[in-house]
Amino acid sequence: RKLSTSVSSTPPPNVVFIEVDSGSVAYADRHLPQTRAFLKRYKMRKAPNGKIECNDGVCSPDFEYFSLNGPNSVANQIGALSGCVVTRFHERCFSSEVKLQQDKCSRGGMFTSLAGGCLVCPQGSFLADPLSTCKSDAAVDCCTMNFPAINSSRTCQDPSRYEFGLQLFRRGPRRHATFCQTSKHHADSFLESPWLFDVAKEFGYVTFFGDEFCYIGSPFVAQDNIFPLSPDYELQKLYCRLKESRQYNFSALGPRLCASQRTASGIKPMNPGLDFIREILNAQELNRTPKFIYLNAMADHDYD
Secondary structure (H helix, E strand, O other), X not given: OOXXXXXOOOOOOOXXXXXEOOOOHHHHHHHOHHHHHHHXXXXXXXXXXXXXXXXXXXXXXXXXXXXXXXXXXXXXXXXXXXXXEEEEOOHHHOOOOOOOEOOOOHHHXXXXXXXXXXXXXXXXXXXXXXXXOOXXXXXXXXXXXXXXXXXXXXXXXXXXXXXXXXXXXXXXXXXXXXXXXXXXXXXXXXXXXXXXXXXXXXXXXXXXXXXXXXXXXXXXXXXXXXXXXXXXXXXXXXXXXXXXXXXXXXXXXXXXXXXXXXXOOEEEEEOHHHHHHHHHHHOHHHOOOOEEEEEEEOHHHOOO
């Protein structure tokens, strides 16, 4: 995690991470044939000596025995961008000696007002202790933006659970519970955040986060609901403006991924996310600055 002190004439590599939001293999075969063909061409394979081989240095893993029925976008995104696990909360994760001081608010990742109502932590923050009730009218008394200190009483002790050995980071939104890996060498201190956007900024990267819709206030995203997000460039601002100008109804209409503009030579198709990324990669003023780019492509959900 520490930057090298040596001087190099070669800047760190750019990182472009494109996630195609959840869809079935059959759907991908029908609608993303070129992408599927590329992944199959570079599929990882096991060599006779037991090592992994790839074509031309490009490795494409295929998790053939993993499947899920139902929504899993948030869990996929958190796993990819932090290595943390998002699952349903189970009390049996914790020893019977651990007293869970919970109420209806803390179960949803909220704190309790003095009047008894549930209050949400400010955007990008979360309960300092996800297993305790906090009563206050001031968020500063209950919420934090710091990744929590190691606490063995908040670590899942049930070996039958796949979050076994991971520490509860936060609860909510909705019924989500997020468990993360702890670092032994950081005992009794705050942990380094596993969130890749925090890691990228630590290494001097310019960051871009793209979700192809206006997600302000949405409980269906990871950013600012589970981890705080403050990228240098953000795609959703464009979609929020489109929502304002065209009066999109988020719950009924969803995103429109491709736009078009009329030029002298006819209609020119555009993809706002990819166009934005291309501009960042080609920007002269950022020529010597490494870029960490993440785009959640929602092509699977554009049914027009």
